[in-house]
Amino acid sequence: KREVAVINMNILVTGGLGFIGSHTTIELIKNNHTVIIADNLINSKIGVLDKIVTITGIKPTFYKIDVTDEAKVEEIFNNHKIDGVIHFAGLKAVGESVSKPLEYYYNNLVSTMVLSKMCVKYGVGKFVFSSSATVYGDQPSPLKEDMELKKTTNPYGETKAMSERILTDTSKANEEFAVSLLRYFNPVGAHESGLIGEDPNGIPNNLMPFVTKVAKGQLEKLNVFGNDYDTIDGTGVRDYIHVVDLAKGHVKAIENLNSGVNIYNLGTGTGTSVLELVNTFIKVNKIDVPYEIVGRRPGDIAICFADVSKAEKELGWKAELTIEDMVRDAWNFEKKNI
Ligand code: WQD
Numbered sequence: 001k002r003e004v005a006v007i008n009m010n011i012l013v014t015g016g017l018g019f020i021g022s023h024t025t026i027e028l029i030k031n032n033h034t035v036i037i038a039d040n041l042i043n044s045k046i047g048v049l050d051k052i053v054t055i056t057g058i059k060p061t062f063y064k065i066d067v068t069d070e071a072k073v074e075e076i077f078n079n080h081k082i083d084g085v086i087h088f089a090g091l092k093a094v095g096e097s098v099s100k101p102l103e104y105y106y107n108n109l110v111s112t113m114v115l116s117k118m119c120v121k122y123g124v125g126k127f128v129f130s131s132s133a134t135v136y137g138d139q140p141s142p143l144k145e146d147m148e149l150k151k152t153t154n155p156y157g158e159t160k161a162m163s164e165r166i167l168t169d170t171s172k173a174n175e176e177f178a179v180s181l182l183r184y185f186n187p188v189g190a191h192e193s194g195l196i197g198e199d200p201n202g203i204p205n206n207l208m209p210f211v212t213k214v215a216k217g218q219l220e221k222l223n224v225f226g227n228d229y230d231t232i233d234g235t236g237v238r239d240y241i242h243v244v245d246l247a248k249g250h251v252k253a254i255e256n257l258n259s260g261v262n263i264y265n266l267g268t269g270t271g272t273s274v275l276e277l278v279n280t281f282i283k284v285n286k287i288d289v290p291y292e293i294v295g296r297r298p299g300d301i302a303i304c305f306a307d308v309s310k311a312e313k314e315l316g317w318k319a320e321l322t323i324e325d326m327v328r329d330a331w332n333f334e335k336k337n338i
Contacts, residue, residue, distance in 0.1 A: 006031065025052055181262070197329070226300070
């Protein structure tokens with residue numbers, strides 16, 4: 001792959017104090033970029049800013065704003081020469097989106113439209129979007145970027161698919177506005193320092209933070225949502241990717257973003273079942289995780305994993321960390337912080 005000469009960019013990272021946003025901020029700083037963070041702290045903690053300083057020695061400029069607020073977002077574009085935007089800020093609880101659809105459509109779509117409008121107005125030519133494998137809907141894995149998208153099972157997923165369309169059409173109408181749509185599979189794990197990691201508010205919806213809280217004794221047991229799927233052990237299979245690998249994928253995406261609409265799966269290409277993940281956690285961390293097999297969770301699909309060849313070929317990026325790394329780092333963070 002031809003190495004592109006990387007110039008140091010000013011990157012606006014929305015949701016930059018969140019789980020994936022904070023890990024990406026660290027990797028951007030390590031690659032000598034300047035990061036400006038906009039975050040409303042609805043699902044993140046201001047303390048993460050100091051952790052970023054501890055890890056990198058750099059304090060990113062921070063704006064405590066809601067990125068649906070056009071006037072507040074415009075101030076940032078007036079105060080800084082922004083070279084690119086990485087847009088993480090958004091509501092992301094699948095179940096909650098079913099009970100609060102308007103909140104999800106408003107937050108996730110208006111934020112994307114406000115940021116795109118400001119990029120076009122201020123001539124910012126690079127926009128990287130936090131999308132999700134959920135946009136593929138229920139179709140056979142491995143999932144490939146050129147597949148036709150199927151309707152998702154929830155408003156959260158729909159906001160991701162709609163945001164992709166808003167960005168695609170805006171890029172087609174403004175050739176200097178290049179976009180990269182990154183479809184995440186299942187992000188897990190934490191920075192090796194254990195200083196930052198996945199720290200959701202309330203009872204976790206996702207598997208890994210639930211497992212770490214059971215291991216810690218904060219939750220009594222894990223409910224395994226069904227073991228009657230057509231998979232290796234009957235439990236759901238997903239493509240878990242270490243959050244640090246995911247963060248590095250964002251750096252590669254924005255450094256290689258020059259024109260048009262670019263879509264990439266960010267996964268490992270390998271499927272892992274719920275019980276395989278739980279048993280790896282128990283083995284690596286030498287700690288018990290009591291669980292009970294219960295009924296399926298509505299909306300879940302049996303198997304979901306990525307075809308990852310396109311990101312490797314075009315971005316020169318490939319996930320390197322293993323399931324063992326993921327369960328070790330997730331537990332290391334949980335022990336130290338929560
Ligand atoms: C993984 C597996 C569950 C919890 C969702 C969104 C996706 C992204 C990641 C936002 C499944 C099983 C889970 C539990 C369980 N969203 N499970 N007991 O559903 O693959 O993806 O989160 O960031 O867009 O769709 O992730 O972690 O909820 O579930 O058995 O308590 O673990 O059935 O097989 P999912 P998950």
